[in-house]
Amino acid sequence: MEDIELKQPFDEMLIREYLLDNPDFFNRYPELLLALRVPHHERGAVSLVERRQEMLSQRVAQLEEEITSLMNVAVRNEKIFEFNTQLCLDVLDSEDLGQLRITLANGLKSEFNFSHVRLITVHDIDSELANIWRSRISNDYYFGRLTQSESKRLFGSEVGSVALTRLKSENGQVIFAIASKDPAHFHPEMDALLFSQLRRILAHKLPKL
Structure with a gap:
């Protein structure tokens, strides 16, 4: 009997696209959020709710780092602007x-x-x-x-x-x-x-x- 190649009964990309196009899907089926489990490298399997909360926390931390970095750049740019303005005035005053x-x-x-x-x-x-x-x-x-x-x-x-x-x-x-x-x-x-x-x-x- 010839071997039959087993294929997935669904197209993962179609499911991905469907969920992206229907962000309220889990609002209609909230029981899935707790039923589905996602592998976690430290905590084993976690629910989608837990995983989403963790990803949001990571995103918030990333945004805080980006904001801090932008603020540091802004402070540095302001300092450079003030320095350059004073240097230009000193150059103009040179005799x-x-x-x-x-x-x-x-x-x-x-x-x-x-x-x-x-x-x-x-x-x-x-x-x-x-x-x-x-x-x-x-x-x-x-x-x-x-x-x-x-x-x-x-x-x-x-x-x-x-x-x-x-x-x-x-x-x-x-x-x-x-x-x-x-x-x-x-x-x-x-x-x-x-x-x-x-x-x-x-x-x-x-x-x-």
Whole structure:
């Protein structure tokens, strides 16, 4: 006698779709909530009511964590906004290029723990800086890592990752460069809002120094 392949007498996906389309099903048949049992890795089999309550509790805990995380992000963003506003005002108050460099370095290093903050004038005779200017900052900004020689030329030592942009001043072209010890801190997909705001302020201020 040939073996007969046993098939489930129902389509699980059809039942799933039916229950999703009829969320009041168990209201019409409340006895099923207590009769049906669901495996539980710690408590054995539990009723659908118990399982639903547990899932709701887990969801509430997850939502509380998400809300806490969003609140922390909001507090951090507010702090960054206040810092950036004050830094921009300090930049505008700078009386010369030396004071401007000190203002940028002290502010950004203390707030974000950056390792280097530099404003570097690019002269035509300096081919290495000119190459960095052309290759790395062709689209106004560069976020990411540098070669060893590029790092040493811009910062005097190897760094983890950098944010670069280019500006113009009375003395010629200028590279605004920030470096972090963390190789992953600056990356191509990051938000450039803070950096672009500083760039606009510097673009306004540098020609006047």
